[in-house]
Amino acid sequence: xxxxxxxxxxxxxxxxxxxxxxxxxxxxxxxxxxxxxxxxxxxxxxxxxxxxxxxxxxxxxxxxxxxxxxxxxxxxxxxxxxxxxxxxxxxxxxxxxxxxxxxxxxxxxxxxxxxxxxxxxxxxxxxxxxxxxxxxxxxxxxxxxxxxxxxxxxxxxxxxxxx
Amino acid sequence: xxxxxxxxxxxxxxxxxxxxxxxxxxxxxxxxxxxxxxxxxxxxxxxxxxxxxxxxxxxxxxxxxxxxxxxxxxxxxxxxxxxxxxxxxxxxxxxxxxxxxxxxxxxxxxxxxxxxxxxxxxxxxxxxx
Numbered sequence: 001x002x003x004x005x006x007x008x009x010x011x012x013x014x015x016x017x018x019x020x021x022x023x024x025x026x027x028x029x030x031x032x033x034x035x036x037x038x039x040x041x042x043x044x045x046x047x048x049x050x051x052x053x054x055x056x057x058x059x060x061x062x063x064x065x066x067x068x069x070x071x072x073x074x075x076x077x078x079x080x081x082x083x084x085x086x087x088x089x090x091x092x093x094x095x096x097x098x099x100x101x102x103x104x105x106x107x108x109x110x111x112x113x114x115x116x117x118x119x120x121x122x123x124x125x126x127x128x129x130x131x132x133x134x135x136x137x138x139x140x141x142x143x144x145x146x147x148x149x150x151x152x153x154x155x156x157x158x159x160x161x162x163x
Numbered sequence: 164x165x166x167x168x169x170x171x172x173x174x175x176x177x178x179x180x181x182x183x184x185x186x187x188x189x190x191x192x193x194x195x196x197x198x199x200x201x202x203x204x205x206x207x208x209x210x211x212x213x214x215x216x217x218x219x220x221x222x223x224x225x226x227x228x229x230x231x232x233x234x235x236x237x238x239x240x241x242x243x244x245x246x247x248x249x250x251x252x253x254x255x256x257x258x259x260x261x262x263x264x265x266x267x268x269x270x271x272x273x274x275x276x277x278x279x280x281x282x283x284x285x286x287x288x289x290x291x292x
Contacts, residue, residue: 026228069181069208076188076201083197086265087253108242111204114196115242116249116268129268131249133200138265 006047010036053156060152064110072111075134086135087116090128090142094150099157104128106149113145171220178212185209194259195252203245210237 010033017032018024041048075083094100104115107130114131121127132141188201211234218230253260253268260266 025224027224065208069204072188072200072204073181073184076184076191081191081193083193085194085196085263087263087268088265089267104246105239105242108203108245109207109238111200111208114200114203114249115246116253117246119268131196133197135265138267 003047003050006040006044010040012036013039050156053152057152057156060148061106061109064106064148068111068113072133075112082134084134084136085132086138087129087131088135088138088142089121090130090145090150091121092126092128092150093146094154094157095126096157099153100126100128102153102157103149106153107145113141167219171216174212174216174219178209178214178216181209181212182206194262195256196249196259196263199245199249199252203241207237207241210234 013036014029014033017035018029021028037048037051041051075081092100092103094103100118104118107113107115107128112133114133116129116131118126118128130141130145135141185201185204185206189198192198192201214230214233218227221227260269
């Protein structure tokens with residue numbers, strides 16, 4: 001069974017759990033979903049890892065957003081503006097549309113970075129162009145985006161997760 | 164005042180503060196790209212804090228989940244418009260492009276756009292790189 005089918009099964013178990021309760025509410029549905037998750041991740045080892053990966057990525061993204069909005073707030077409120085704008089090219093290992101869409105959206109959500117376009121480099125590899133408010137060293141930014149965002153997304157979307 | 168109320172006050176103040184900072188950013192920052200950073204970003208955090216605060220304040224089960232769904236929807240849709248705007252600005256404002264300190268996109272503009280504009284106004288796309 002692939003991950004999508006297991007997820008549908010999980011939703012089905014949650015509906016079943018909620019239907020068996022007298023008070024039908026979102027909370028019972030969520031509790032049922034969590035129990036189904038527990039059950040299914042015992043049956044399908046990869047599924048639990050995927051869910052852990054998704055939740056981990058969300059927490060990572062929330063943390064990144066909070067940290068960098070404080071940073072951007074600092075730049076905005078500084079007595080003298082010290083901006084250092086630039087666009088860098090990030091060669092993508094992600095190649096499905098879903099992976100690229102998630103990566104570009106999470107880069108845009110993180111303050112200070114903004115994805116501008118997806119294109120192809122001269123060698124034909126897909127690249128993402130990212131605008132930085134305060135750039136510093138181009139290679140350092142590139143590496144941090146690749147190792148933080150892309151690696152985490154690929155870990156979830158491709159199989160073989162070890163978390 | 165209970166700790167819950169204090170948490171609500173802190174959330175609402177944080178949200179309003181981030182909104183204020185992004186408004187200041189829109190006024191202070193020099194060009195379209197940097198203003199977009201201020202407008203698109205601080206406001207997502209600001210709105211999230213405000214919605215969470217409202218959810219905790221009313222403490223109604225369905226209202227709270229509605230707030231979570233709203234935050235998720237904002238997070239899913241806000242970056243798309245920001246990216247579309249940034250791309251439009253980049254492709255149509257050569258002057259703005261030249262003032263970037265570092266621009267690795269310069270060589271690829273022609274390939275990045277799938278088709279030149281229909282009205283033959285593609286002079287704007289040839290970058291002096």
